[in-house]
Amino acid sequence: MKPQILALLGSPLPEGNTAKLLKQAIAGAEKAGCEVTLIDVPSLEFSSCREMYYCKEQSSCIMEDDMIPIYPLLKNMDSLIIATPVMTMGVPGHLKSFMDRCQVFYCAKYERKAPLIPAEKRKTRKTLLLSISGMNLPNNFDGIKISTQAFCDILDCRLADELLIKDMDNKVDLDRFPDLLKEAYDKGFALGSALTKHS
Numbered sequence: 001m002k003p004q005i006l007a008l009l010g011s012p013l014p015e016g017n018t019a020k021l022l023k024q025a026i027a028g029a030e031k032a033g034c035e036v037t038l039i040d041v042p043s044l045e046f047s048s049c050r051e052m053y054y055c056k057e058q059s060s061c062i063m064e065d066d067m068i069p070i071y072p073l074l075k076n077m078d079s080l081i082i083a084t085p086v087m088t089m090g091v092p093g094h095l096k097s098f099m100d101r102c103q104v105f106y107c108a109k110y111e112r113k114a115p116l117i118p119a120e121k122r123k124t125r126k127t128l129l130l131s132i133s134g135m136n137l138p139n140n141f142d143g144i145k146i147s148t149q150a151f152c153d154i155l156d157c158r159l160a161d162e163l164l165i166k167d168m169d170n171k172v173d174l175d176r177f178p179d180l181l182k183e184a185y186d187k188g189f190a191l192g193s194a195l196t197k198h199s
């Protein structure tokens with residue numbers, strides 16, 4: 001079986017610039033010999049976390065919605081790609097709720113000291129973060145990076161690489177920047193190669 005990579009799209013636009021970047025990273029990872037499953041997060045139907053804390057005792061969530069089939073994918077993946085625009089200086093709402101619903105993994109790891117992620121995967125899996133902001137501010141990606149770092153810690157999927165593209169309001173269309181698209185492809189390829197080298 002090929003190494004499995006999960007790719008989370010945080011943008012609501014399936015043809016937008018974030019999606020273009022993710023498409024390239026996926027192509028790179030597939031070229032390296034991995035199987036990539038794309039999750040279009042804004043199209044999932046699920047609630048934000050209600051703090052019912054069923055997950056303090058159980059290894060799933062009490063709310064039966066589109067997050068339930070996602071948990072085994074997050075548990076078994078070999079690496080992760082997150083592609084997201086900056087919204088209000090942070091992670092877009094639906095993707096943030098997706099991260100919050102991973103409290104299931106937090107409780108297992110930190111409260112019960114019984115991580116859901118298999119021990120051999122905990123050592124090796126990595127995250128590639130791709131992000132785009134409209135503006136060109138020095139702290140554009142601070143919010144995205146803090147939340148993503150916490151999410152990666154919870155999932156035992158080390159934040160290993162990133163491609164952060166600012167000033168998209170002026171760049172307008174990433175198709176005009178083949179070097180950036182190539183960089184996304186190369187980073188996807190590197191993420192995938194790290195897995196196929198050892199499998």
Ligand SMILES: Cc1cc2nc3c(=O)[nH]c(=O)nc-3n(C[C@H](O)[C@H](O)[C@H](O)COP(=O)(O)O)c2cc1C
Nearest residue numbers: 011016017018085086087088089132133134135168
């Ligand atoms: C609701 C909303 C909030 C945004 N907030 C920010 C922001 O705080 N900082 C920023 O630099 N860009 C912000 N943007 C701009 C987006 O990051 C930018 O348009 C990006 O290219 C969108 O990527 P996409 O078209 O692939 O979804 C915001 C856009 C939206 C729709």
